[in-house]
Amino acid sequence: MTETTASGRQATGPLRAPSSFVVSLLGVAASLVLTFIGLTAITFTIGRVMPADPVLAIVGDRAPQDVYDQVYLQLGLDKPIYVQYLRYLGQLSEGDLGVSIMTAQPVMDDILRFFPATLELATVATLLGILVGIPMGVFAAVNQGRWPDHVVRVIGLIGYSVPVFWLGMVGLLIFYAKLGWVAGPGRLDVYYDGIVEPVTGILLIDAAMTGEWDIFRNAASHLVLPASILGTFTLAYIARMTRSFMLDQLNQEYILTARVKGASEFAVIWRHAFRNVLVQLITIIGLTYASLLEGSVLTETVFAWPGIGQYITNSLFNNDMNAVLGGTIVVGVCFVGINMLSDLLYRLADPRVR
């Protein structure tokens, strides 16, 4: 749809666009590389430069001198700092994040094991945010300045203001402890644990693939509360942005034209205005999805959800720096990657940005 309007709007578009699009692609790639260098420079600084003695941080202060010396050389601390950094980058490019002290496994393996749980949580939370937030935002925009608009605005501001970890606790108290509507912390009841072989690591999918519908229901019952809690912010954000995007469109002249031509109010809102908002919305959704991947840290702690946020937090308390920094890098890369991707999508879909 957008393609036809694109070529219709500017006749010279198809001829001129590709080259400038390649240029902007290169720009995106360049800033991706730069951001990655910045991210690793910071984790490198935190891990190797900031601790007064990185060797002591690894071997402990009771290690004999020869062990100390050995680790000192292993870390390459006798070399200049930029050589150390390049070495660090080399290790990262091979997916080597070091070994976790806590689990005695390579950090990369740990993260791959914990990541699907976070992915599942964040995805369902985003879906909930989209399903509720978009209609709310459209409803508010259509009723601009009247009470539905104010209600949505206040709900949105509350969504921005509430501490998620606290909301999660209150949610557990009400819906799990008092009402018994949902299952408690964790991903599954102990009874169901370990029955389904993890294939994707996303329980809902794994259970559905093997036809274990009891497990599917149980997993969903565990998932619904943390996902709703985590989705609160997304919902508020999406509703607010939908409202402002829709207002921009509804004030345009083509909407007036559609109305004059006798299009129904439903068609004006959903077929004319909303379609033009879609591209912007996708960008926004991409951004919130990325922020949920990191924002799930607190929710995971409250719901004992075995995801990457909990992994980072637990490692932090065990002084497991490799695991903390490895987790930071992986989340950071996902975060930056998704942001860039939604930016790219925006450029692809919107001819004016091209």
Place this chain on the structure above:
Amino acid sequence: MPGVGTLRAWLLAEAPGSSSQARLQRVYLGWLSFSRNPIAMIGLFIVAGLVLVAALAPWITGSEGLQPELSNRLHPPDGTHWFGTDELGRDIYDRIVWGSRITLYIVSLVSIIVVPIGLIIGIVSGYIGGVVDSILMRLTDIFLAFPRLILAMAFVAALGPGLENAVLAIALTTWSPYARIARAEALTIRNSEFILAAQVQGVSTAGILLRHVAPLCTSSVIVRLTLDMAGIILTAAGLGFLGLGAQPPTPEWGAMISLGRQYLIDQWWVPTVPGVAILVVSLGFNLLGDGLRDVLDPKSGK
């Protein structure tokens, strides 16, 4: 002495007689449109209430809420203990009131660090342009692209848990939008005639930046800062909840929730009250910021 009526007339006069009158008039008109907005007024009321409570803490509480009183553990809310007592028998009302000082301390400290850094980087970048601009903006983009809470956690992990380190970590992940704002303002005004006039008069670059460019960024920065306050409070509370921010027995609200967590089911008030306090205060800042944006920044008001 002019009466209230004449003061109002003076403030609303069509042709101001002096620059100070013009400035006061602008403030007054802003206030008029701000005070017509009920949502913004509620926000102002909450924030003013927070400041007042923090200032009056010694006079409106019975203790600093630090002394354990084990005979009085987990006492439900009643006439003497309005919000009940916690697991060590400390009065939760006292702790909430003293905790408001910590909240204010955190947001002020973060603002004091973040605003000057962001302003300087942004203004220099926008005004000077060229290579300097490219380098500084790349740096800003890098910080903008980072996941905030995780990075703050990593910083705290390296520096050690504590209130000041949490503030530092939050500041490091918060300054970049201010640089963006300041740069945008500097770009729009660097070619204006009054800047040219200042240059012709021989005002130094630093002088122009400080006296002419920086003041024009103030309103957007204030709006952004007010809207950011809630995020700062929530991040600080989150770090406190994880045990990485303020350490016990400091009555920081997030840490209070964390300690009260195990009493949630039977003594609900222990973790609930500080949560409500965080919600109310960050809501206050959000409402205030929303209203301020409508007044100070009409471009993005829609």
